[in-house]
Amino acid sequence: MKKLLLFSFILAFTIPSKINAQRKKSKNKKTTQSLSKTKKSKKPKYADFVKKETKTDDGIFKVHESDNKYMYEIPKTFLGKEMLLVTRIKDIPAGLGGGYVNAGSKINTQVIVWEEFKNKILLKVKSYNAIANDSLPIYKSVKANNLEPVIYAFDIKTQNKDSTAILVDVTKFFSTDVKAITGLPSYFRKRYKVRRLDASRSFINSIKSYPKNIEVVQDFTFDADAPPSNSRSNTITIRVNQSMILLPEDKMMSRIYDKRVGYFSIGNVDYSSEALKADSKRYIKRWRLEPKDINAYNRGELVEPIKPIVYYLDPATPNKLKKHIKQGVDDWQKVFETAGFKNAIMAKYAPTKEEDPEFSMEDIRYSSIRYVASTTRNATGPSVSDPRTGEIIESDIIWYHNHLRSYRNRYLLETGAANPSARTLDTPAEDIGEMMRMVISHEVGHALGLPHNMAASYAYPVDSLRSGKFTQKMGIAATIMDYARYNYIAQPGDKNIRFIRQLGPYDHYSINWGYRKVPLAKTPEQETATLNKWITDKADNPIYRFGDQRFDPSSQTEGIGNDQIKASTYGIKNLKIVAKNLPDWTSNQTNNYDDLSELYGELLSVWSRYIGHVTGNIGGVYEFNKKPNQPGNIYTPVTKTKQKEALQWLQKNAFETQNWLLNKSILSNIKESGYTERILALQNRQLYTLLNTDRLKRMIDAEVVQDDFYAVSDMIRDLRSGIFSEAKYIKNVDVFRRNLQKSFIDRLATLFNSKELKNTDINAVIRGELAMMDFQLTLAKTKRVNRITKYHYRDCLAKVKKY
Template structure:
């Protein structure tokens, strides 16, 4: 009974509790139902329509680019994941002074191969390196792969897929508005120089993103806080406009051509671990366009054949009408050169289509190479190109011409040819002659865009006196290639007739284009081409016209020089320059009734004189470089003959270190500046002095004695330099202010070298110490001669300087 009663009580309690719970639950369910009806539950999976709305502006191309209120989405086809693309970072617009004047708008900052890869629910943007490679069929390929892990630039969240699931959507807004070092246009050295602190996101934007069939172009406006900006210093700000080009690389790779330093080509290299040798091979490939003949059989028979895809440059619509034909000619001139390589109509320039003719045409589209005309005070032109790092294939090129560049050419035309060329003696150079200069500058830049670097040895191929011949210069020009810095014929003298004064394409251009671009039908690999390529070089090896030389320590490969004898060429050049200096006011200020042009041209005249002097200086301690393979006769490196170096020293003492009164005309100086003449002359003379007393040059001279014991040795050179510059100390002769400054500069330079760590344990310090002691003895006697007081004070000052140097620990 007690059990029954207890069970009944428990049952009643449980029943009541259940009723209460049901009432509570019913009330809760009702509330939830009411709430659900008021706010429908959202789906957790984002839809395509969440990102591409009626307000979205979409751009079709390599990837679809969607822009919704400046939020940018890439719609990446899954078929493009893993494909290799080239990411090129360029400066589109720069603040004044960035890079110290050595960086221009359009300058390329970085080029890297990237791939977009899927990982979990992210898309990774990775950099792929071709510095180390191996055939993927070999076991070592796996080792190369694991020892060259590819860095991840950025990881994007996958927002969603497109409607048919063939593409993924990622938001790139943050990527292109953040300071991502891998794609920054401010390298670390600029950040240090300008004391850059941070990117200011509030003043940084995506200017535009445009998608084309083979590339995507992003323009970014970045503003950085900087304590030492290159210009507008009070703003503590650097604003820079950056262009990011992402270009899909060809899946059918062009067969590369192996680089040979005997022929000038830009190149790219890698380390190939596929070699059977006992070490990895360093391989270099030349950079060139892909030219494939339409009719290979006709091409192999030696007929001229058009390429499947010619090289076409489009002229900037902003180019002044009066200049267009000259720019077009500068491109079209190369068509004849390509005929040497078997191609007809291989390269041409076209005028850009109007919006009506082609509304989709854009100069940013990688399918179109261009010649940009930039409204800038920069005096320059450049010929950059973008190439496939796997093969060297040039994919596109944008040549840049800066508006003020023609002024430089007008000025130098007057200064370098005015003595022998009456039409150059004016500030209003005839339009056809200005046009011819521009045409040749464009040809030079096109040469770069074709893969050709400067060939400074080409001007050394022609005898000096041949450049005074009208018949020779009209046919051969003034250098063997347009790729030399041989702009004008400054050798021709008054009275020489029918002279060509402006450079032109030459025989080396035909030779190098044939070597780099002619198809070799029997070769299926780059290695199989080498035998034929070597033969083409060796057939021309003894002719200086076909020699390639880089500007380093070789006096036969100097910038801005012409002729095969620098002493003789510079003698002609200085002789002409003296005529120009005498007539400079007559040709400038007397015509304009102001001194601005006179001041500008006088400053540039000093620069021209300094270049002529520098060509001669290069002979002293110079080493000729004749690149060759062991099957060719002769040495690769040959010191300049002792007699030639001695001749150069004598010339320098007379034409550089002696006071050049012809450069110091009071009618010019007193009308362009109130002071600074002595410092200007000292700076120019010191440039040559420092070039002679250069550690690398002196070490070369010491080493040259091993190759040729009769060479011009460092001791003889420094002694000749010292006795020439202090020649007055041997006589009772006053020293003028220019010579006093130069003599002190010589002592200072010798002291700097003597007390530097570089020369401490070499013969250089012994020679310098000995020559300073000899000079001190010489001045001890000279200071007591009957010279004027400033000269005596000067000698005593020089002796004090020497004592201080020799006493230094």
């Protein structure tokens, strides 16, 4: 009985345990199976991201949007393909960049590639600063020493149904502060004391996919302690447009840059060279123009390009200005005919929403002329180019609303003496339209690849610009790309004068050189002999010369004519007439002094420019770019005679007090004070330019290459003698001259203390001139002059002795 009870007791505990164990085992098995199923089911599927309610925009990549998240469906065939990422501003706060940054401004351009790496997609930036043929061994070294930066790594979410494309979530990339694509560069962040991006007020506005590009619009809001506007908000909100465009696989054949013809260019270092060093190469920037019929083109017939250059006018453009803007673009058609193309470039009005709901001025497939509501007085012609070849892909010309006011003012000031239609604040609409047309033509020139050519205005003789026959045919400079805006040389009584610039012969020459197809040439190197001949055939004609604005007096901004002294003499003669009549043409008509004040200030600037053109001759060096097989030197200093003549002219027209600028009826109605400081500032501009370190060094170097040179010691002596001319006589010194004389001493002292000039002749010359002034002023202070002149001489003497 006891045994039976014991067995029953053991059985009672054993059976439930086994049952529980079996249940636990069964439960564990089910849990394992469940976890296994869950694990398998957690692998994301295409349908998890692209659902019925998902909005899909098909294009180069499919873009999927759902629940404020954006997915890129990247075809695997596009992995590793080169694309251009262009970051530009779409909308900006008022005052950003001081008025010189606007909607449409480009912030950054970079070549990118999408690459697969393990379970990620990497977005890399490629550089073309260093290149090599990928068939050569050195290509491996170039790659190893130019590692491409990864600007973002995306997790691969899944693949599409047939595994031909990869899905990545780009939401975070486009809604956070990624510096590589930011719309607010570091210099803005520093200037406006930006602290951080506020993610709660930043978001993706839209992403649209097109056949060759994707356009992303982002709204960024930053916390900033010193925003450019709405300062109490401590906020900067900026709208940015990211354009990603597929670069052509059939690369345009590059054209080798030649500095004898003006073109913007790209450069790289080619390690494929068989020379004993890497080759630095430069190629011009230009649009790809391919003739529809190459055989007809080679026969010399005018042929339309397969893809013409088309600009769309901003819908915000005032109706009355549209025709002038359009004409400014279309004017280049005749120029391209010189290069063998007809209808190569044109302007069109932007389509309406009804005509093309997808059209966008930010879409990189379209070039545009933007009309910007801004008080800035400017216009620009930027472009986007392929850094591999120099091919211009797109450009956006920008016109600022207030720019015409600058042209009206200068039209009045520079041509009013000889041009009756300019003597008003209400410039005739026809003249305003012509000005705008030519500004647009100038900016189109930049967008075609042409930089400024300041030597073009020097090609025309000064007196030819007083001829109606000459100016109507040739304009006032050989190119629209010079800053030769108006004919300020023509004098009252000259007939049928063209006062406004126009396209010229150099424009035909440069477009032909850059865009004409060279028959049979298959590589850039095969073109060079032909291109060189086109240059040398016209090398002796100044009309076809290109010049940078640096140290060359024949290549100066805003100047016209081949003799700056003669041209500026004519210009100042006209300006004196304008100054005398300025109240009659402004305040007496409007019963308001605002325009008089504005125009008087600009009149001083015009006078300063005319003076500056002459200043450029002193210590100037002419630059005529040549190849070794061309006769003559590249660099030639200005003759001693010309430099001395220029300094004498400056003494009379800049450093002597210009009483014609001091019209009491103007000064007493525009400002309570500040006249003497204003004049001194303008005189100092010329004085400091003359006594510029680089200029003085060039004058010293002239001793080596020039037999009859204008020595630094002679120039500073002549300058001192003229500025202190009153000290030679019993003559009072007026307030303007007193200020200038003290400024001259201070400038010499600054140069004397310059470490850069410590071991040059300049130090010795200044020491000698200060000693001469010591002697001269010691005598001058004893002469019978008024009290302030005596005090002034004593003050100058104290300054001299101090140094």
